[in-house]
Amino acid sequence: MNPDGESITYRGFRDKRRGGHTLVFRIDQHRTRTDLDPAASLKIRNHSPDGFQWGYGGSGPAQLALAILLDLTDKNRAQRVYHDFKDKYVSHWGDKWEITDTEIKAWMAKQVSLQCTEKCNALQALFADGKVPESEYMGGLCDVHFDEYLDRCKKEEEGVSE
Numbered sequence: 001m002n003p004d005g006e007s008i009t010y011r012g013f014r015d016k017r018r019g020g021h022t023l024v025f026r027i028d029q030h031r032t033r034t035d036l037d038p039a040a041s042l043k044i045r046n047h048s049p050d051g052f053q054w055g056y057g058g059s060g061p062a063q064l065a066l067a068i069l070l071d072l073t074d075k076n077r078a079q080r081v082y083h084d085f086k087d088k089y090v091s092h093w094g095d096k097w098e099i100t101d102t103e104i105k106a107w108m109a110k111q112v113s114l115q116c117t118e119k120c121n122a123l124q125a126l127f128a129d130g131k132v133p134e135s136e137y138m139g140g141l142c143d144v145h146f147d148e149y150l151d152r153c154k155k156e157e158e159g160v161s162e
Ligand SMILES: [Zn+2]
Pocket: 115, 116, 117, 120, 121, 141, 142, 143, 144, 145, 146
């Protein structure tokens, strides 16, 4: 790890000579470069089985956002903020991009409130009326209400599959 505490860099490249084929790499503190693995993210949410994308707000970018955050943080926190991460970063990336874990963690720390806030209360009220998009709702919740939200989602999913 260098003195900045930066240890991981993510880098993407869109190969125009191969029909826009996308490559996403993870470079660790020893400068070892590997492909970013989508497997863990696909288990949680299958937005895009065809691979990672960026530069717009669709399903390929959502998959990439989730995969990067899962590499850096736990499942709950990743699920909670990846739509916001996609909107703020992934959807704006060009043909070549690079981002460090330091930048992502700094951003993430500002997104997640550990205690209930006015925003959390307001979102819950709106959500009860069915007015809030899922992604926005998840990002603004405190830890306690986010856990409740996940429980509710789980029950709903189980209800559907029965
Ligand atoms: Zn709350």
